[in-house]
Amino acid sequence: MIKPHRNHPLWYAYIVHRLSGVGLALFLPAHFYVLGLALKGTAEMDVFLNWTEIPLVKVAEVGLVFLLAVHFFGGLRILAVEFLPWSPRQKTYAAMAAAVSFFVASSFFMNAI
Amino acid sequence: MLNVHLYLAQRISAMVMAPLVLGHLAVMIYAIQGGLNAAEILSRTQGSLWWGLFYGLFVLAVSIHAAIGLRVIAHEYLKLTGGVLTAFTLIVGLTSLGMGGRAVIAVVM
Numbered sequence: 095m096i097k098p099h100r101n102h103p104l105w106y107a108y109i110v111h112r113l114s115g116v117g118l119a120l121f122l123p124a125h126f127y128v129l130g131l132a133l134k135g136t137a138e139m140d141v142f143l144n145w146t147e148i149p150l151v152k153v154a155e156v157g158l159v160f161l162l163a164v165h166f167f168g169g170l171r172i173l174a175v176e177f178l179p180w181s182p183r184q185k186t187y188a189a190m191a192a193a194v195s196f197f198v199a200s201s202f203f204m205n206a207i
Numbered sequence: 208m209l210n211v212h213l214y215l216a217q218r219i220s221a222m223v224m225a226p227l228v229l230g231h232l233a234v235m236i237y238a239i240q241g242g243l244n245a246a247e248i249l250s251r252t253q254g255s256l257w258w259g260l261f262y263g264l265f266v267l268a269v270s271i272h273a274a275i276g277l278r279v280i281a282h283e284y285l286k287l288t289g290g291v292l293t294a295f296t297l298i299v300g301l302t303s304l305g306m307g308g309r310a311v312i313a314v315v316m
Contacts, residue, residue: 112280118273119273122273123303123306125310126266126306126309127306127310129311129313129314130306130313132245132248132249132313132314133309136244136245136246139245139248140244140245143242143243143244146242146243159232162228162231162232163232166229166232169221170225173218173222173225
C-alpha cells in the first residue's frame with residue numbers, strides 16, 4: 095500500500111514523472127535500433143513493423159505515447175515552477191515567511207539580552 | 208551528484224525538446240493511420256534537411272536529458288558515486304547519441 099505521507103498530488107506528480115522517464119529511457123535504444131534497420135533496406139524494417147499490427151503491440155504503443163505525453167506535461171510543470179515568475183500570492187507567502195522568521199528571531203533576541 | 212552545469216543541461220535540454228516532443232506526438236498520431244510501413248516513413252524523411260535537423264537535435268537533447276535523469280536515479284537507488292557515476296552517465300549518453308545518430312542517418316540519408 096502507498097504510505098500515508100506519499101498520498102499527495104505532488105508525490106504522484108513526482109513518481110509519475112520518474113517512472114515515465116525511466117520507461118522512455120528503456121524504450122529509446124529499441125526505438126533507435128528499429129529505425130537503424132532502414133540502413134539495411136525497407137524489407138528488414140518492414141519485418142519489424144509488421145509486428146506492430148498485433149493488437150497487444152498496439153496497446154503497448156499507446157502506453158508509450160502516454161508515457162511521452164505525461165512526461166512532457168509533467169516536465170512543463172517543473173519548468174513552470176522553476177522558471178516562470180512568481181505570482182503575487184507566492185511573493186506574499188515568501189515575504190510573510192521572512193517576516194515571521196524575523197519576528198521569531200527578534201523575540202528570542204529580546205529575551206536573550 | 209548534480210552540479211549546476213548538469214542541472215542546467217537537464218533543464219535546457221528539456222526546453223529544447225518541448226516543441227520537438229509536440230511535433231513528434233503530432234507526427235505519430237498522423238503516421239499511425241493505416242498502419243506503419245518502412246516505405247511510408249522513409250518517403251517522409253529521406254533527403255529532408257528539416258527532418259534531419261529536427262530529429263538530429265532531438266537525439267542530441269534526449270541523450271543529454273536521459274543520461275542526466277538516469278544518473279540521478281542511479282545515484283539514489285543504486286548508490287553509485289564518483290567515477291562510477293560519471294562513467295554510467297557517459298555510457299548512457301554516448302550510447303543514446305550513437306544509436307540515435309545512426310537511426311537519424313538511416314531514415315534521412
